[in-house]
Amino acid sequence: MFLPITTIRERFQACGLRPTRQREIIYAALASAKSHPSADELLDLARHIDEELSLATVYNTLEALCDAGLARRLSAAGVGPCRFDADVSDHAHAVTPSGEVRDLPHDLSRQLLDALPQEKLDEVARRLGVAIERVNLQLVVRPDQPPAQS
């Protein structure tokens, strides 16, 4: 469930991040969360372990993690608070109108992302005069099952 503390420290060291207790707790909580928590939700999770943790530290830590490449900011349809993901591998998301974000099954993420022709991405880069850092694929979805209410 939780990443071993040694793994966390190795990753921090590799990025030059100081391994403070708070950062370790926040990163462990983010990495173990199946959802993509907001800073606020992450504070709740992390406070199960350290009652004294502050929201400012959560924000500071998330920024440090994103800068270091250990986490990513997710833009959930432009509504609600920003969400975070400790899985920095290329993968696609399903977002609901209400701002929930779920991972796609990893094999499908891969198949969809691999379907994008590299030469077209290169052409975009050339025509816009930019370098493409990564591809962000979101499927905007709505639940199939009607909520038994009229």
Added chain:
Amino acid sequence: MFLPITTIRERFQACGLRPTRQREIIYAALASAKSHPSADELLDLARHIDEELSLATVYNTLEALCDAGLARRLSAAGVGPCRFDADVSDHAHAVTPSGEVRDLPHDLSRQLLDALPQEKLDEVARRLGVAIERVNLQLVVRPDQPPAQS
């Protein structure tokens, strides 16, 4: 440059939106903007025409437009204010780390989106138990830098 007022009114009527002066101005400004303005930027644009327009009306109108399907909310990398787009056709965006959003050339948008295999999207819908409303494709880019040599 600007949509004819008759076109705007037709669209509003088709959606059941009351054609108020403010809404017409805001929609015309949004539709004519090549960028993807935030509510605040849109207020600046629209105030060239109506000095009295309020930010609350801009937000209310943008929500009405999005609900009516005449505009879309863009999630610009999770930073800064929400951005809006009056082009509701399927197209991809390039987003910079600073939160700027540009359209991809329309032909490339189309080619990239068409490359996603429909049967894989169907499989996602089936496996997640959702309906896919649309596909959101963003290329995270950074301005070109001199090519590195190896």
Added chain:
DNA sequence: GTACGTGCAAAATGTTTGCATCATT
């Protein structure tokens, strides 16, 4: 006339910052 839209200000929400203190190097 009724229902809905507008404008203002205030509130709510989400995020960043200044600063004294504390921990890691």
Added chain:
DNA sequence: AATGATGCAAACATTTTGCACGTAC
């Protein structure tokens, strides 16, 4: 010891809301 992180509160940025008034139907 020096540098950088934490926690608190206050500031800041963004968006929503309550309400009196105005406008479209």
